Amino acid sequence: MGITLRGVTDADLPVFFAQMNDPEGIRMAAFTAKDPSDSAHFQAHWARIRQDPAVIVRTVVDDGGEIVGHASVFGPPEGREVTYWIGRQHWGRGAATAALRKLLELAPERPLHARAAADNLGSIRVLEKCGFVVTGNERDFANGWGEEVDELLFALPD
Numbered sequence: 001m002g003i004t005l006r007g008v009t010d011a012d013l014p015v016f017f018a019q020m021n022d023p024e025g026i027r028m029a030a031f032t033a034k035d036p037s038d039s040a041h042f043q044a045h046w047a048r049i050r051q052d053p054a055v056i057v058r059t060v061v062d063d064g065g066e067i068v069g070h071a072s073v074f075g076p077p078e079g080r081e082v083t084y085w086i087g088r089q090h091w092g093r094g095a096a097t098a099a100l101r102k103l104l105e106l107a108p109e110r111p112l113h114a115r116a117a118a119d120n121l122g123s124i125r126v127l128e129k130c131g132f133v134v135t136g137n138e139r140d141f142a143n144g145w146g147e148e149v150d151e152l153l154f155a156l157p158d
């Protein structure tokens, strides 16, 4: 799948909102917003990250211009972290891997960090294909599950 990263527009937000309210996606990601269906919270969050110079956030679009998801880099200089979300109808076509590879070109600092629920095999595979290695694990409360979940910590070395 050919993909491009571009700046986020207002028109992308309803697509992201729907993607991030998909129960299967929430189950995979596990560490989600407390209430992903809270539109006001979603709007405030996106307004904040879009104007934050420390956040690189991009819309992932396919060759047909369809919005397939988003990818971002955030966090303090000593702990920059990547995250991404692909809409379910686009899963399994290489979108996340291609998006993360392009995002890494926009964020030259190393190490970069990432997290994934220990059973999120798709995200773990995406990270490993892009060169991330497991550096540890934690067990934290995951809003998407309503309980504690094992989480793997990753880093992309120099």
Ligand SMILES: CC(C)(COP(=O)(O)OP(=O)(O)OC[C@H]1O[C@@H](n2cnc3c(N)ncnc32)[C@H](O)[C@@H]1OP(=O)(O)O)[C@@H](O)C(=O)NCCC(=O)NCCS
Binding pocket: 024, 025, 026, 028, 029, 030, 083, 084, 085, 086, 087, 090, 091, 092, 093, 094, 095, 096, 097, 098, 115, 116, 117, 120, 121, 122, 123, 125, 126
């Ligand atoms: C996880 C996610 C990003 C994967 O996106 P994707 O575009 O389907 O991933 P890709 O097509 O690039 O797949 C990359 C690899 O992962 C594998 N993979 C993808 N989903 C998988 C799954 N559910 N189980 C096992 N392997 C999976 C693919 O087979 C591929 O491996 P391969 O190249 O060895 O065949 C996507 O399912 C998603 O956005 N989920 C909801 C949000 C989320 O979990 N975000 C990450 C939070 S850490």
